[in-house]
Amino acid sequence: xxxxxxxxxxxxxxxxxxxxxxxxxxxxxxxxxxxxxxxxxxxxxxxxxxxxxxxxxxxxxxxxxxxxxxxxxxxxxxxxxxxxxxxxxxxxxxxxxxxxxxxxxxxxxxxxxxxxxxxxxxxxxxxxxxxxxxxxxxxxxxxxxxxxxxxxxxxxxxxxxxxxxxxxxxxxxxxxxxxxxxxxxxxxxxxxxxxxxxxxxxxxxxxxxxxxxxxxxxxxxxxxxxxxxxxxxxxxxxxxxxxxxxxxxxxxxxxxxxxxxxxxxxxxxxxxxxxxxxxxxxxxxxxxxxxxxxxxxxxxxxxxxxxxxxxxxxxxxxxxxxxxxxxxxxxxxxxxxxx
Amino acid sequence: xxxxxxxxxxxxxxxxxxxxxxxxxxxxxxxxxxxxxxxxxxxxxxxxxxxxxxxxxxxxx
Numbered sequence: 001x002x003x004x005x006x007x008x009x010x011x012x013x014x015x016x017x018x019x020x021x022x023x024x025x026x027x028x029x030x031x032x033x034x035x036x037x038x039x040x041x042x043x044x045x046x047x048x049x050x051x052x053x054x055x056x057x058x059x060x061x062x063x064x065x066x067x068x069x070x071x072x073x074x075x076x077x078x079x080x081x082x083x084x085x086x087x088x089x090x091x092x093x094x095x096x097x098x099x100x101x102x103x104x105x106x107x108x109x110x111x112x113x114x115x116x117x118x119x120x121x122x123x124x125x126x127x128x129x130x131x132x133x134x135x136x137x138x139x140x141x142x143x144x145x146x147x148x149x150x151x152x153x154x155x156x157x158x159x160x161x162x163x164x165x166x167x168x169x170x171x172x173x174x175x176x177x178x179x180x181x182x183x184x185x186x187x188x189x190x191x192x193x194x195x196x197x198x199x200x201x202x203x204x205x206x207x208x209x210x211x212x213x214x215x216x217x218x219x220x221x222x223x224x225x226x227x228x229x230x231x232x233x234x235x236x237x238x239x240x241x242x243x244x245x246x247x248x249x250x251x252x253x254x255x256x257x258x259x260x261x262x263x264x265x266x267x268x269x270x271x272x273x274x275x276x277x278x279x280x281x282x283x284x285x286x287x288x289x290x291x292x293x294x295x296x297x298x299x300x301x302x303x304x305x306x307x308x309x310x311x312x313x314x315x316x317x318x319x320x321x322x323x324x325x326x327x328x329x330x331x332x333x334x335x336x337x338x339x
Numbered sequence: 340x341x342x343x344x345x346x347x348x349x350x351x352x353x354x355x356x357x358x359x360x361x362x363x364x365x366x367x368x369x370x371x372x373x374x375x376x377x378x379x380x381x382x383x384x385x386x387x388x389x390x391x392x393x394x395x396x397x398x399x400x
Contacts, residue, residue, distance in 0.1 A: 097394065140368030147361030154354025162347025167390060170357050174364070175383060181367045182379040257376065271376040 091117030098165050120165075124172035131173040135180040136187035136211070136236055136295075147174045182272075183257025185295030187211035187236040198222060201229075209234040218243045220303075224286035231288055237296040244288055246303050249281035249335035254292030254299050261292065263301040264330040275299075279335040286334075302330055352393040356386045 092110070095117035135143050150170035157163035179185075189209035197218040198204040208217050208231075215235050220243050233240045244250055252263050253276045260269025268275055281287035292299040360382065366372045 135368075141365060144361050144365035144368050147364060148358055149361075151354045151357030151359075151361055154350045154357060156354075158347045158349075158351035158354060159345075162350035164347070164349055164353075167349070167353045167357075170353075171387065171390075174357065174360055174386070177364055177368075178360075178379050178383050181364055181374050182376040 087118065088114045090121065091115065093117065094121050094168070098168060120168065124168055127169055127172040128176045132176040132180060133187065135177045136185045138186075138188060140177060140180065143173060143177045147177065180295075183237075183295040184255065184293070185236045185257065186234065186293075189234065189236070201225070204229070204231070206230055207232040207234065210238065210240070211236045212238050214239045214241070216241045216243065216305075218305075219248070219288070220245050224248055224288070226281075226284050226286055228287050228289050230291070232291045232293070233299065234293040235295070235297055235299075239297050240292065240294060240299045241305070242288075242290060242299075242301045243305060244301065244303060247285060247334050249279055249285055249287045250277075250290055250301055250332055251279040251287055251335075252277045252290040252292065252301060254290075254294065256292070256294045256299065257296055259294055259297045259299075261294075261299045264303075264332045266332075279332060282334055282336050304330070348396075349390070349393050353390045356389050360386050 091114035095113040098117075098120065131143055134140075147170060150166060150173070154163055154166055154170070157166070186209075189211045190213075191211050192213045193216075194210055194213065195216045195218065196205075196208055199221055201222060201224060204219070204222065208215060212235075215233065215238070217231070217233060217240075222245065224245070231242070233242060242250075250263060252261075254261050254273070256269075256273035256275065258271045259273070260267060261273060261275045263275075263277055266277060275292070279287070290301065363372065363374070363382065367374045
């Protein structure tokens with residue numbers, strides 16, 4: 001780049017480091033230069049006109065001034081400049097990946113290629129969303145078949161010039177399907193908020209399921225007789241809350257693709273969570289044998305419902321809630337003591 | 340006979356890894372396999388990595 005603008009390369013590097021420290025603009029400009037400035041071997045026959053070069057210098061100077069102005073607010077608060085810069089760079093990178101050509105050229109060409117790249121990215125995002133929902137709603141076999149077909153089409157096209165443009169859409173379909181498969185997300189069962197409150201033991205279903213949202217199974221009104229009572233809760237993505245009376249022991253097992261589980265004062269979380277909390281009831285007490293299946297989200301078992309609307313980020317609310325629950329002394333008290 | 344350099348290597352490799360990845364996902368969705376994040380994540384990274392690798396090597400040549 002130093003040779004391109006006729007300055008000492010060391011000065012260029014120092015400038016980028018200074019700009020990177022002053023708000024991160026240097027990182028964007030460096031990445032842009034990596035994509036846009038031609039390599040040494042490409043310089044022969046450079047079609048740029050003096051006007052293009054002057055425009056490029058003008059844009060670089062404007063970026064540097066904007067970086068210095070916004071830099072004092074830090075990388076995060078760099079106004080619209082940083083996200084916009086990243087968006088354009090992502091567009092150019094996509095175009096580069098798909099076309100196999102460096103997106104250098106006149107400013108008009110660069111803008112056109114960035115727009116094409118962003119357009120392709122938006123189309124791929126739409127495909128990814130469609131793939132996620134189709135896979136979660138039971139169409140996983142069909143979606144996997146489309147991935148295999150796209151791969152086969154790419155292999156066939158390789159012998160007649162190639163079809164690189166197909167790689168990104170195929171990945172946009174395959175990766176969400178892989179996520180749904182790994183998490184075991186099943187979106188069957190509806191969306192939204194559902195509250196089940198069986199009044200008698202006869203009303204208690206063995207399975208409650210929800211595709212996405214919040215499912216509350218409130219058993220506190222039930223007078224469960226002594227013995228085992230199986231209950232299965234399935235949520236594709238979201239939150240499942242099971243509220244049980246104080247005198248009921250809960251033995252629980254759960255498979256959670258990504259998220260966590262909290263049964264009274266015991267918790268676990270992460271990816272591929274395999275939860276097992278086998279408990280025996282005290283003599284004469286009822287035991288709820290709970291089996292949870294959550295793709296992406298949380299499973300909670302509690303005696304008392306807590307107020308979630310205490311402000312802050314979701315992580316802060318969850319942390320506050322866990323602290324409050326521990327203080328409340330939620331315990332699986334109807335179970336026999338474990339050794 | 341078609342010469343090796345006439346074949347678009349990026350499309351060929353990307354196609355082959357996508358076919359393999361698709362077959363594994365197909366087996367999972369049809370119930371033959373039971374995949375978790377622990378098994379799928381390395382596979383997904385390998386697919387994306389192989390495509391990026393062959394893209395980079397194709398450009399170099």
